[in-house]
Amino acid sequence: MMGHESQKEKTTIVLFSGDLDKAIAAFIIANGAAAYDHDVTIFFTFWGLNTMRKDEVVKVKKGFLEKMFGWMMPRGAKKLGLSKMNMLGMGPEMIKHVMKKHNALTLPQLIELAQDQGVKLVACTMTMDLLGLKQEELIDGMEYAGVAAYLGDATQAKVNLFI
Amino acid sequence: MMGHESQKEKTTIVLFSGDLDKAIAAFIIANGAAAYDHDVTIFFTFWGLNTMRKDEVVKVKKGFLEKMFGWMMPRGAKKLGLSKMNMLGMGPEMIKHVMKKHNALTLPQLIELAQDQGVKLVACTMTMDLLGLKQEELIDGMEYAGVAAYLGDATQAKVNLFI
């Protein structure tokens, strides 16, 4: 590592999946790494972007297919399904219930903690174009970049995960 | 790497998935790395924990939701489904059949080999709490830890996979 660069450990996660359970795993690892003083980047691409959508409807101009994607994809962290045992939405409620019972942080709380800890949350601009997602539709405080920026971070990191 | 630490290459795998095919891939990589004298850790979290359940019913005290999770989740390596082409359980049988035909190790054999080779098998205690899994329900010889222990291993490893 060069002298003028941060000596901190670096960790990157590509969050490709839009599943609640995988998003929770990604944010638990990210928050853990940030607590150990790593520089952490989560790069949201494809369905992973849904995790960061605002839960209210944001009025933006879109083409027909982009509108369809917008309608069909879950609007934000509270709406995600499970990768397994989704059972028409009963699975996510069960998981949320046991997380509450065990005082585990919910996904929205995990996202807030990540922002408080300075985890860099980057939305993949290429996927946003494809799916027709606009910056106004994602939660505040995100960065916007492409695969080059991801690779720049990842080549300086030891822990690079694709989730 | 510090002088007092092992000079061995390190490899870590987070096994999040409870799919037979992904568990087989994880254990083939882990056993390969161990054969090349890497220190290998598999960290089992979420559905990945099902891979390590004993196949007999173990009597433990549980709450209602924990019991439901226990009933609904596959009990051990022999009961897992496929991520693709599961076809109501026909897919796993087809895979097992061709593996036998080609003298490939079964998942239970791959797990045994991993234990023989000293692969560190770590169950995520946070997920165990959430899903209500008890240590008595998992196969013997596992370690129990959280995300901090995983990150400790991962930051010393070059190959870190999330499966």
Next chain:
Amino acid sequence: MMGHESQKEKTTIVLFSGDLDKAIAAFIIANGAAAYDHDVTIFFTFWGLNTMRKDEVVKVKKGFLEKMFGWMMPRGAKKLGLSKMNMLGMGPEMIKHVMKKHNALTLPQLIELAQDQGVKLVACTMTMDLLGLKQEELIDGMEYAGVAAYLGDATQAKVNLFI
């Protein structure tokens, strides 16, 4: 790194998934890394091998189960489904449509670009045996190897992803 070895950054991707969206993500990352002059390897295993099947039927001798796998699995990059919102094949068409609209490269074009950039495309011989896939059925220019070759590349790389 030893003096006689390449000083280039190295990146490896295990493509386990046979989903169109995940294959696109894998090739975008691989092509990005190659554009930044990394040595890049994609190791195709399990359903990921379907990405590299020729789209015409290739006559090869197979046993019954191998023939069934051959029939049931998608034949090549143009036939893959989505990991989410597949909707009986409507999802992939929507994605292809918006990719065309945005002048994004299609998966077959991304594969061609990867070959032009010298990305090493390696088919997992063990999975080929299991699923009964023959070298003649995969696109030209691939290499054939096992987990040992993958680990050899991965231990020299900083970015190692399992997709």
